[in-house]
Amino acid sequence: MENTAKSESLFRRADSLFPGGVNSPVRYFDPHPLFIAGASGQRVRDVDGNTYTDYVLGYGPMILGYGDPDVLARVQEGLREGWFPGAPNAEEVSLGEMIRESSPWVEKMRFVNSGTEATMHAIRLARAYTGRKVIVKMEGGFHGAHDYSLIRSGSGSLTFGTPSTPGVPEEVSATVAVASYNDIASVEAIFDRLGSEIAAVITEPVFGNVGLIPPEPGFLEYLRKVTSEHGSLLIFDEVITGYRVEFSAYQNVIGIRPDLTTMGKIIGGGAPIGLFGGRKEVMERVTPSGPVYQSGTFSANRISMLFGLATMEKLANSDYGTLNRLVKDMAVAIREEIEGSGKVATVNQVGPMFQIFFGKESVKNYRDAMSADRGTYMRFFRHMLVKGIYVPPSQFETCFVSFAHTIEDTEKFVQGFREFIRE
Numbered sequence: 001m002e003n004t005a006k007s008e009s010l011f012r013r014a015d016s017l018f019p020g021g022v023n024s025p026v027r028y029f030d031p032h033p034l035f036i037a038g039a040s041g042q043r044v045r046d047v048d049g050n051t052y053t054d055y056v057l058g059y060g061p062m063i064l065g066y067g068d069p070d071v072l073a074r075v076q077e078g079l080r081e082g083w084f085p086g087a088p089n090a091e092e093v094s095l096g097e098m099i100r101e102s103s104p105w106v107e108k109m110r111f112v113n114s115g116t117e118a119t120m121h122a123i124r125l126a127r128a129y130t131g132r133k134v135i136v137k138m139e140g141g142f143h144g145a146h147d148y149s150l151i152r153s154g155s156g157s158l159t160f161g162t163p164s165t166p167g168v169p170e171e172v173s174a175t176v177a178v179a180s181y182n183d184i185a186s187v188e189a190i191f192d193r194l195g196s197e198i199a200a201v202i203t204e205p206v207f208g209n210v211g212l213i214p215p216e217p218g219f220l221e222y223l224r225k226v227t228s229e230h231g232s233l234l235i236f237d238e239v240i241t242g243y244r245v246e247f248s249a250y251q252n253v254i255g256i257r258p259d260l261t262t263m264g265k266i267i268g269g270g271a272p273i274g275l276f277g278g279r280k281e282v283m284e285r286v287t288p289s290g291p292v293y294q295s296g297t298f299s300a301n302r303i304s305m306l307f308g309l310a311t312m313e314k315l316a317n318s319d320y321g322t323l324n325r326l327v328k329d330m331a332v333a334i335r336e337e338i339e340g341s342g343k344v345a346t347v348n349q350v351g352p353m354f355q356i357f358f359g360k361e362s363v364k365n366y367r368d369a370m371s372a373d374r375g376t377y378m379r380f381f382r383h384m385l386v387k388g389i390y391v392p393p394s395q396f397e398t399c400f401v402s403f404a405h406t407i408e409d410t411e412k413f414v415q416g417f418r419e420f421i422r423e
Helices: 005-015 069-079 090-102 115-130 184-197 219-230 250-254 302-315 320-341 366-370 374-386 407-421
Strands: 036-040 043-046 051-054 108-112 134-138 176-179 198-203 233-238 260-264 274-278 345-350 353-358
Touching: 051 407, 069 302, 090 108, 090 302, 108 115, 115 134, 115 198, 115 233, 115 260, 115 274, 134 184, 176 184, 184 198, 184 219, 198 219, 219 233, 233 250, 320 345, 320 353, 320 407, 353 374, 374 407
Parallel strands: 134 176, 134 198, 198 233, 233 260
Antiparallel strands: 036 043, 043 051, 108 274, 260 274, 345 353
């Protein structure tokens, strides 16, 4: 890469401190990641002064764009009173009420510090509530970096070739059954074999960690039906999809009620956050109401609550329809470029999310994504970087568009794609 000497120097220093030179593997790419010095709106600036239109958005939370002035003003005003982890605050109540009002199937909730914590506690709660051990997940589904998720997982674990990471005991793996996303028969076979032992099925309603994969008609409806029939819980991991497509959880968009929901990213406005919640009778099992233990020094800390509340208040009055149409039109233009090029590729899009796969006419599950041409994707990533456009440095992540992006930005993206696909 050209004009990135300062990033290269920082990476050499970082490599002596951190495994692989980074503090999360999805940030790494050869020969070194970009070190970001500042961000505003839809753009980020690296330490060498290069500016990029960003479609990573912090891997999802920055739906308003970076440094939103209304959010910044609200947080600065609140922090004048100080910040005090370890004690309740008024903002957590206001944010919780806003979430329940806009996502009414989340009847009760518990704030935590990350999506990983949220899914970990949701799984524990499901096991305690049902008295069963087995969790069903989808192949390539990423639900955080805990033992019950990192079994044939997605996201960075897939990028770096460790979808089932060493260090997870066989005894743990034995309690997780893996089905195929969008494949009803694979789920049915697991329930035929283990139905009375299954505590819960956990899935993203829209897959976002093997690239972007939307649900096929009837698949999520079947998950609701089969879990209800067997006395199992359905957990929707909405860390990515919550408040992405409209001002609510995605479950409300599709009209399917899970028993438990996890959220993160957007509801924290860029500050660390997670949430698990759902049916009142299930959530009442969490301490101190019930016996299922959960705690955290920084859970619902005031900094995260201020960022989350300010972001959600602005999103409540934002025009999701216009944003979704902007990205849909971009996806249509990308498909037209693919058709005109004679090359094999496809783009998946849901609301303001999309991802491009090369060498595939369609991608509907993990196996499809794995067989896409990752080498071509990385060449595309570098091509776009030279054009001043930053997309995820992995085929197995999702591109996000914010309210700060403009039609000029998306047209520039399509132009960059056109130049690449016609090379």
